[in-house]
Amino acid sequence: MLKRIWRGWTTVANADAYEELLRSTIFPGIKDRTIPGFIGIELLRRPLDTEVEFMTIMTFTDDDAVARFAGPAKEAVVPPAARRLLSHYEPHAAHYELRGD
8 A cells, every 4th residue: 555645835825725625626536536546535734834734645555556646757746726826835746655554
């Protein structure tokens, strides 16, 4: 099992709008793709001094499932609507093998 971890940051003013976009549009869109090997996605939010950090943790069965989601280079998947709300984001996600419960 693999965990795909990615982070993006918004201004404080854009944080609620970005979270709403994730919950109402982006996450349902990912689930609607019915990607073989995609298990689920989690959202974490952390306020910082001048911005808000968001982290997504996606769970996949294997490396092939990640490639079906993100393409062979496995780069970050950031739709245009999300880019408009983000101040900056990681261009690549990190991939970790799950080694325990």
